[in-house]
Amino acid sequence: MKHLPLLLLLISCAFSPAAMPQVVPDQTEDGSAEAYQNPATGEAITPTIEVRDDGKSYYTWPHWNKWTNGKMHVExxxxxxxxxxxxxxxxxxxxxxxxxxxxxxxxxxxxxxxxxxxxxxxxxxxxxxxxxxxxxxxxxxxxxxxxxxxxxxxxxxxxxxxxxxxxxxxxxxxxxxxxxxxxxxxxxxxxxxxxxxxxxxxxxxxxxxxxxxxxxxxxxxxxxxxxxxxxxxxxxxxxxxxxxxxxxxxxxxxxxxxxxxxxxxxxxxxxxxxxxxxxxxxxxxxxxxxxxxxxxxxxxxxxxxxxxxxxxxxxxxxxxxxxxxxxxxxxxxxxxxxxxxxxxxxxxxxxxxxxxxxxxxxxxxxxxxxxxxxxxxxxxxxxxxxxxxxxxxxxxxxxTNRDSVFGINGGGPWPERCNVPITCRDAVWYFHATAKQATAEDPIVLQDAAEPVSVKLMRTGEELEYTYANNVLKFSIPDDTKAGHVTDVVVVDFGKDFDTTPYLFKHW
The missing domain is CATH 3.20.20.80 (Glycosidases)
Incomplete structure (x- = not known):
């Protein structure tokens, strides 16, 4: 599954000429943390973005071969x-x-x-x-x-x-x-x-x-x-x-x-x-x-x-x-x-x-x-x-939580405006928190939020307390209510007047 050196691929049936890889010495590229920073300086490596004739943008990581970069491209x-x-x-x-x-x-x-x-x-x-x-x-x-x-x-x-x-x-x-x-x-x-x-x-x-x-x-x-x-x-x-x-x-x-x-x-x-x-x-x-x-x-x-x-x-x-x-x-x-x-x-x-x-x-x-x-x-x-x-x-x-990942039609503004990932079914949003999140010390926070109609723990259906002020929504899960070893999901309903348009998936 790792990236592919030049000598591995000399056959015409596997790749188009544009996809032929270059030799890259670092074998820790694909998916590992080391792939995204300069090991000598610790600085983050930033990819360039090429806008092609089709009007789409394509990332290119300068230290990756063409084959590895191609994993993120749909040509x-x-x-x-x-x-x-x-x-x-x-x-x-x-x-x-x-x-x-x-x-x-x-x-x-x-x-x-x-x-x-x-x-x-x-x-x-x-x-x-x-x-x-x-x-x-x-x-x-x-x-x-x-x-x-x-x-x-x-x-x-x-x-x-x-x-x-x-x-x-x-x-x-x-x-x-x-x-x-x-x-x-x-x-x-x-x-x-x-x-x-x-x-x-x-x-x-x-x-x-x-x-x-x-x-x-x-x-x-x-x-x-x-x-x-x-x-x-x-x-x-x-x-x-x-x-x-x-x-x-x-x-x-x-x-x-x-x-x-x-x-x-x-x-x-x-x-x-x-x-x-x-x-x-x-x-x-x-x-x-x-x-x-x-x-x-x-x-x-x-x-x-x-x-x-x-x-x-x-x-x-x-x-x-x-x-x-x-x-x-x-x-x-x-x-x-x-x-x-x-x-x-x-x-x-x-x-x-x-x-x-x-x-x-x-x-x-x-x-x-x-x-x-x-x-x-x-x-x-x-x-x-x-x-x-x-x-x-x-x-x-x-x-109890299946509907937070299946049958959805959108995604919320994570990480731009929220500290946990959000999935959406129209105006109903599902906030996912680790065992250590959604606590009094580390509450879920949504910036630039609409006022909710309800905030509930998905697993039990019980109402959760929340605060809403200056367009900031905050809530947490009581310690004795958290699941502990699996992800907690909180369901927030923003009501029938909520504008869902910015959050609906457009690539499905």
């Missing part, structure tokens, strides 16, 4: 197909990065096979051949996607995206075309089919992550190094040079990916295609296979929505303008567990606190976006106990 008009219009109101998706990297015991990191001096110095570099060797012993005997998705549905997840093939090339379905995957190492056991069935059993839209890069396919020609001056082969050996790709390589690569995409589309008929490092096929060709599909923006031909990666990239200063102002759908895909995207035995058992996840959901919904929250299940197929703790807390929260 082409989004789909108008009626079967795809469910997406912006869905709000909450479950990202499941599960595959061969999960079974790589040292750290579960699919990018460990890409060399850098820093990674070698930290003992975090492993030859790509060692990661592929993990396929020999991987057998998820406790895989129970029905249990996963039943719990996810109760927690409020409306869609889910699972890994079909990550960059290493391991295919999670019984493919006629893959060079490495379940056919070669699990006697053809299809890991996608039972998961797809479980999603549909519980009313969850089916999404597939697919990597347009396939390092196994190009292993003999690809440098597994971040440094273009120091090639590394897939065995982890530094070499002077690598064999040149034959003239037929690009076409063979394109046909290989296209065959896999077509196979997945025809076999499983997904609702979402989540390309990474390319869609594997041009967007127009994917739509020809299923016209009503939703595509992300990470492949040739573009897609329907921006993909902010990590909560820092989804900060209001980067999303409200220009993403929302441009009228684009958008989604934040972010890790909500310890470690990286796939399971890491050293950190992966830790799942974020329920209050934290619900607040990130509220922030995304406040700005008219979706949260695609990533959990990497264990290699044996079990979901972490902490994940079920989260799902149970969310399920209980949804019983």
């Amino acid at each position: 082409n008009p989004r789909t108008t197909h009626p079967d795809a219009q469910w997406w912006p109101d869905a709000g909450l998706g479950l990202f499941l990065c599960w595959g061969l990297p999960s079974a790589f015991e040292p750290n579960g990191e699919g990018w460990s096979g890409i060399w850098s001096q820093d990674r070698e110095d930290r003992g975090a570099f492993y030859p790509q051949s060692e990661i592929w060797a993990a396929a020999e012993g991987w057998n998820p005997t406790d895989y129970d996607p029905e249990k996963w998705m039943a719990a996810a549905a109760k927690a409020g997840f409306q869609y889910s995206v699972i890994t079909t093939k990550h960059h290493g090339g391991y295919a999670m379905w019984d493919s006629d075309h893959a060079l490495i995957g379940v056919r070669q190492f699990m006697n053809g056991r299809d890991l996608l089919a039972p998961w797809t069935e479980a999603c549909r059993n519980h009313g969850i839209k089916v999404g597939f992550y697919y990597s347009g890069m396939d390092w196994y396919f190009e292993r003999d020609y690809k440098s597994f190094s971040y440094d273009p001056q120091w090639p590394v082969n897939y065995k982890g050996e530094h070499v002077k040079s690598l064999p040149k790709r034959p003239p037929s390589f690009s076409k063979a690569y394109e046909e290989y990916n296209a065959a896999q995409v077509k196979e997945i589309m025809e076999r499983f008929e997904p609702d979402i295609w989540w390309g990474d490092g390319g869609h594997g096929m041009h967007a127009d060709d994917i739509r020809a296979l299923k016209p009503g599909i939703v595509l992300n923006n990470r492949g040739l031909g573009g897609g329907d929505h921006a993909t902010a990666e990590g909560f820092h990239m989804a900060h209001p200063q980067f999303v409200k303008k220009p993403v929302v102002a441009n009228g684009w759908w958008w989604e934040v895909n972010a890790i909500i567990q310890g470690g990286s995207w796939h399971y890491d035995k050293n950190h992966g058992e830790r799942i974020y606190d329920s209050d934290v996840v619900l607040m990130h959901l509220a922030k995304a919904r406040c700005m008219g976006g979706n949260l695609l929250a990533n959990i990497g299940p264990r290699p044996d197929g079990r979901m972490q106990e902490q994940a079920y703790r989260l799902f149970d807390d969310m399920a209980e929260w949804m019983k």
